[in-house]
Amino acid sequence: MIELFLWIAAGCVLGVFTGLTPGIHLNTMALFVVFFAEKGNFPAVLLIVAMSVMHSFMDFIPSVFLGAPSEKYENERLLPGHKLLLKGEGLKAVKIYSLGGLFGIICALLLVPALAAVSLKWFEFIYAAIPFLLLSLIALMVFSEKGANRKIWALAVVGLSGVLGFIALKNTSTENALFALISGFFGAATIAYSFKKNPQIKRQKKCSGKYPAGKVLRASLAGAVAGSLVSLFPSISSSQAAFVAVKFLKKISTKSYIVLLGAINSSNMFFGFLVLFLLGKARNGAVVAVKQIIEVNAEQLLLIIATVLFCSGIAAIASEFFAEKFAEKIAGFDYRKVNLAVLLFLAFFVMFLAGLNGLLLFVTSSALGIVALTSNVKRSHCLAFLMAPTIAFYLHLGF
């Protein structure tokens, strides 16, 4: 038993590392674990589970404290975490995200019977519907942009991202193409664009707010339902799931949106393991890693669920602690220099993992991310880089 706790503790430490370090992805570390773990090594699986839980809580912290543009930036284009950071409420953003994560896990547990029934009974239908659902989602997102000009730019971003993803992922000699593309679209683009503005990050307020339980529960439940969609359908991201959830929730405040995001990410991670057990399908890198080590049985699934619950509590407390450390450090540093260091680190890491081809993908996807940012359209349109090849695969269009 103590041995199991040591593996889980090691997973928590690794999850803190992957979550807080920009560019170090959970999947990369999970593959390292697979490389060293023997087939059937269940404690290594618990390490991956603990790491995934910790990562899902921690990776919001750098997304709040890094890459923020100035206050002059149009409010509607700011990421929700950056909105609160620029008001000096970065710590509050992390706290409510963790709250969403915790409640998301609880709601996900309650939704297990429903998800199991739907996925087992409707698997064939879901499988057949995947390309059409993805196409509908792309259309819905493009048409949700306000004005003809934005719709055209959104379509351009979708088209170019789709072409880029199709070429990059089909050409499998480009090692770690996914990593290079994600780092470019969603990491480097934000940071590079923030250089244009000169953000003044306020000293962050200590966080001691109370949150209306009804709003938290509503957003968490919506997040858990959306998280179950992400776990069932390939290439849908949490931001797209949030987009769909918001359509149903109608008007939602920035804080509720952050609760929603936390719930989607934590419940998606949890459902990922459940879907592996139910359908044998792996929808994210950590679950792929688990699949390579064991074939999950019912008893192991219960231990995985117990580990998720145990680590969620620890992760919520730890994320508050690390967010405070981040806030203290950010206040003392030149924000531009911090962003420049992160950008160089990302480029170096992409080069190290994916070589020159990867660097080319990184630069191209960063430029496309900047096109989305400067065109005032949602950056989640860039996810077409993953959706286009998935649609082509399911429609047997030569991928």
Add this chain to the structure above:
Amino acid sequence: MLLDDFTARKIALCISLAGIALILFLSTTVKPIEVKVSEINESLENKRIATSGIIQNLAKTDKAVFFSLVDGKKIRAVIFSPKKEAMEVIDENRLVKVKGAVAKYRGALEIIVEKVIPID
């Protein structure tokens, strides 16, 4: 000097178009590595290769074709969403040249086949 959004977008768009063109060019001009089946090892994982061998243990489903490529040693090969031309070429005990990428599936190396060319 600070760029306005319009200029930044033009520059970013040019870079992304140039990048896509360059990636497309590289992906079509880089030739696969010619190897024997016995020479396929983990160092070739994710690389595009061309190799020859005899088709054995052929199995077809509506979404994929699976077979072993044998030249003394053997390796598993899979074609996802096979085209009609490929289906006409693939037959048990036929000598073929295949082009594709080496990948690992459940701990074993396999070839994700892109093209099959009959040799006999």
